[in-house]
Amino acid sequence: MKKSKITLKAFQILFLCSFVLVFTFCNKCKKNTANDIKEVAEKHKAKATVENNPFFKDYDTPFNVPIFSKIKEAHYMPAFKKGMKLEKQEINAIVNNPEEPTFKNTLIALEKTGELLSKVSAVFWHMNSIDTTDGIQKIAKEVTPLLSKHENFIALNDGLFQRIKALYQKKNKLSLNDQEMRLLERTHLGFIRSGADLKPEDKEKVKKINEEMSKIALQFRNNLLKETNNFKMFIDKKEDLAGLPQNLIDVAAEVAKKAGYKSKWAFTPHKPSWIPFLQNSPKRELREKLYKGYIMRGDNNNKYDNKKLIAKLASLRVQKANIMGYKTHADYRLKINMSKKPENVYKLLNRLWEPALNMAKKEVKEMQAIIDKEGGNFKLASWDWWYYAEKVRKEKYALDESKSKPYFEVNNVREGAFYLANKLYGITFTEFKDLPKAHKHAKAFEVKEVDGTHIGILYTDYFYRESKRSGAWCGDFQGYSNIEGKTKYPIIYNVCNFPQPVGDTPSLLSFDQASTLFHEFGHALHSLFNRTTYPGISWVARDFVELPSQIMEHWCAEPEVLRVYAKHYKTGKSIPQELIDKLQKSSHFNQGFVTVEYLAAALLDMNYHTLTDAKEVDTLKFENDYFKKIGLIPEIISRYRSTYFQHIVGGYDAGYHAYIWAEVLDCDAFEAFKETSLFDKKTAESFRKNILANGGKEDEAVIYKRFRGRDAKIDGLLKKRGLK
Numbered sequence: 001m002k003k004s005k006i007t008l009k010a011f012q013i014l015f016l017c018s019f020v021l022v023f024t025f026c027n028k029c030k031k032n033t034a035n036d037i038k039e040v041a042e043k044h045k046a047k048a049t050v051e052n053n054p055f056f057k058d059y060d061t062p063f064n065v066p067i068f069s070k071i072k073e074a075h076y077m078p079a080f081k082k083g084m085k086l087e088k089q090e091i092n093a094i095v096n097n098p099e100e101p102t103f104k105n106t107l108i109a110l111e112k113t114g115e116l117l118s119k120v121s122a123v124f125w126h127m128n129s130i131d132t133t134d135g136i137q138k139i140a141k142e143v144t145p146l147l148s149k150h151e152n153f154i155a156l157n158d159g160l161f162q163r164i165k166a167l168y169q170k171k172n173k174l175s176l177n178d179q180e181m182r183l184l185e186r187t188h189l190g191f192i193r194s195g196a197d198l199k200p201e202d203k204e205k206v207k208k209i210n211e212e213m214s215k216i217a218l219q220f221r222n223n224l225l226k227e228t229n230n231f232k233m234f235i236d237k238k239e240d241l242a243g244l245p246q247n248l249i250d251v252a253a254e255v256a257k258k259a260g261y262k263s264k265w266a267f268t269p270h271k272p273s274w275i276p277f278l279q280n281s282p283k284r285e286l287r288e289k290l291y292k293g294y295i296m297r298g299d300n301n302n303k304y305d306n307k308k309l310i311a312k313l314a315s316l317r318v319q320k321a322n323i324m325g326y327k328t329h330a331d332y333r334l335k336i337n338m339s340k341k342p343e344n345v346y347k348l349l350n351r352l353w354e355p356a357l358n359m360a361k362k363e364v365k366e367m368q369a370i371i372d373k374e375g376g377n378f379k380l381a382s383w384d385w386w387y388y389a390e391k392v393r394k395e396k397y398a399l400d401e402s403k404s405k406p407y408f409e410v411n412n413v414r415e416g417a418f419y420l421a422n423k424l425y426g427i428t429f430t431e432f433k434d435l436p437k438a439h440k441h442a443k444a445f446e447v448k449e450v451d452g453t454h455i456g457i458l459y460t461d462y463f464y465r466e467s468k469r470s471g472a473w474c475g476d477f478q479g480y481s482n483i484e485g486k487t488k489y490p491i492i493y494n495v496c497n498f499p500q501p502v503g504d505t506p507s508l509l510s511f512d513q514a515s516t517l518f519h520e521f522g523h524a525l526h527s528l529f530n531r532t533t534y535p536g537i538s539w540v541a542r543d544f545v546e547l548p549s550q551i552m553e554h555w556c557a558e559p560e561v562l563r564v565y566a567k568h569y570k571t572g573k574s575i576p577q578e579l580i581d582k583l584q585k586s587s588h589f590n591q592g593f594v595t596v597e598y599l600a601a602a603l604l605d606m607n608y609h610t611l612t613d614a615k616e617v618d619t620l621k622f623e624n625d626y627f628k629k630i631g632l633i634p635e636i637i638s639r640y641r642s643t644y645f646q647h648i649v650g651g652y653d654a655g656y657h658a659y660i661w662a663e664v665l666d667c668d669a670f671e672a673f674k675e676t677s678l679f680d681k682k683t684a685e686s687f688r689k690n691i692l693a694n695g696g697k698e699d700e701a702v703i704y705k706r707f708r709g710r711d712a713k714i715d716g717l718l719k720k721r722g723l724k
């Protein structure tokens with residue numbers, strides 16, 4: 001959630017909600033953007049000087065929010081450079097301090113470093129995500145290697161590490177309070193995990209392995225990009241477009257035109273292209289061709305092949321883990337997660353595998369019955385799944401989005417999220433119209449306790465535009481901290497990609513999008529309520545971070561809550577029971593497939609990263625043998641095959657299971673409310689105190705148990721996915 005002093009310090013860590021990233025794409029509103037782009041260009045023309053650089057002085061705004069209107073592109077680079085220079089001086093001052101290391105002169109001093117760098121980073125990376133320009137991208141490219149170098153200066157700083165180590169070794173004699181002790185332990189651990197305490201020759205080896213791994217990762221991603229962009233399925237007969245939605249056809253015509261073909265249509269292995277094609281095209285051979293284009297990426301035995309690279313990466317990871325003193329890479333990675341050990345992850349994934357597979361087999365039967373009834377005379381194959389699943393969806397669940405959308409007007413949904421937070425925690429949200437904003441689409445709200453005490457600021461920026469990256473996320477301009485009595489309050493933002501209002505029609509959301517709004521709002525509450533003294537311990541483990549967000553999705557779908565916020569934008573009438581029933585029923589649609597497809601990838605990730613032998617595997621054999629061993633059915637291909645599994649190339653290696661790990665927690669935590677009442681004050685108070693306000697002060701398993709009175713049970717998740 002927050003940055004740690006020695007990992008990715010100057011970059012912003014956002015809640016990347018990957019499921020949302022996958023499914024949120026919007027073709028409807030891509031048209032209304034020409035004006036936006038023009039405005040962006042105008043905005044950044046102004047001249048900048050050192051004297052007028054807003055990063056170099058106090059913002060002098062209410063709540064210290066960034067003074068966006070005065071920040072120009074030309075201000076970023078000088079602020080980055082000065083920020084790095086100042087932090088380097090601060091670090092050197094700590095290292096060269098002739099006094100014995102103390103908690104104050106080393107750890108607190110370290111926590112206080114880099115204020116300017118954090119200040120400019122927070123704004124810059126936000127703008128790069130929500131309203132990027134060529135200029136911003138150019139700066140990003142230029143500053144990224146400088147920041148990496150700067151981070152290494154801190155993470156591999158032996159002088160700094162020696163002071164921390166000296167403190168760590170006498171930690172029990174320092175009379176530290178809980179938070180101080182946690183900060184010392186976490187900081188020490190961070191250095192250890194970057195290899196700071198290894199013998200010089202091992203340090204050298206790790207450095208070489210790291211360098212080689214980043215080269216491989218880069219090449220893997222470049223290959224994948226090439227493979228994804230190089231494949232196009234051209235259609236030149238109009239009848240082959242039968243069944244496809246018009247916006248998909250329009251985009252396909254554009255793609256073909258760009259490739260130099262005027263009266264053709266091109267479909268690509270990008271999700272917004274291939275998924276709707278597979279869902280809607282009755283042409284079986286075309287579905288097969290396109291799907292194979294997608295699943296064979298990186299496995300075409302050409303110069304962009306990724307098979308050897310992924311095998312090499314797995315091997316290097318074994319070598320590094322061994323040097324670090326771990327049996328496998330997963331052991332090394334999971335040590336700082338809630339799951340702690342590979343066995344615990346396998347236990348969960350295996351527990352889910354059988355029921356999910358059984359459900360998927362039922363889904364196959366259901367679809368085969370449709371094929372047979374239609375006289376199809378073939379056996380369902382993986383490329384047929386989306387097409388027949390759509391038929392099942394229409395037949396069994398019949399949820400017409402055009403009927404439900406008017407009940408999910410964006411402001412009503414946001415008010416629903418605010419209403420929920422008020423019911424649970426008593427907090428209020430007051431719009432602050434004059435507060436500086438990063439974009440005209442943004443709104444600002446002051447969040448207050450029931451007695452009016454300030455909690456923090458929440459910005460919302462919900463609408464799609466071309467200059468914004470896709471997906472939905474939550475981040476901050478400033479997190480809570482209270483170092484030496486100087487309190488800083490959270491300034492948080494939620495960003496989504498919902499349709500913009502058009503003419504008299506406001507922004508109307510699908511139910512999935514409404515859930516996304518609640519999800520991001522949950523991340524925001526986590527950051528708003530966080531009350532850890534030091535930023536260095538405000539972050540939580542990857543397999544825990546989605547608990548506060550995913551739990552909100554449960555309330556979003558509860559009839560009692562729906563009836564409050566899901567109001568028809570024209571008539572103001574609450575959503576009818578019939579629609580609520582349909583929404584609830586459809587939540588079980590295709591869950592066998594979704595779960596199996598996901599688990600297969602999560603298991604494959606674990607299988608690579610529990611290797612104990614550094615010998616490079618034969619990728620295809622490794623993958624096929626494993627899927628055979630776990631009994632994956634041929635009608636389902638793992639959500640990611642080895643050659644395009646970007647998550648495990650970096651970031652989510654031995655970590656792809658984190659989403660479902662957190663889902664066990666959110667389902668189980670929500671049951672605590674179901675067992676009492678949806679808005680039970682006492683349960684909410686405990687959830688806020690133990691989970692939301694606690695940041696990374698304590699081990700995640702400990703705080704969860706304190707909230708729930710026991711460890712999490714899997715039953716809630718099984719019930720939610722219809723697996724029980």
Ligand SMILES: [Zn+2]
Pocket residue numbers: 015016017018519523546549
């Ligand atoms: Zn999330």
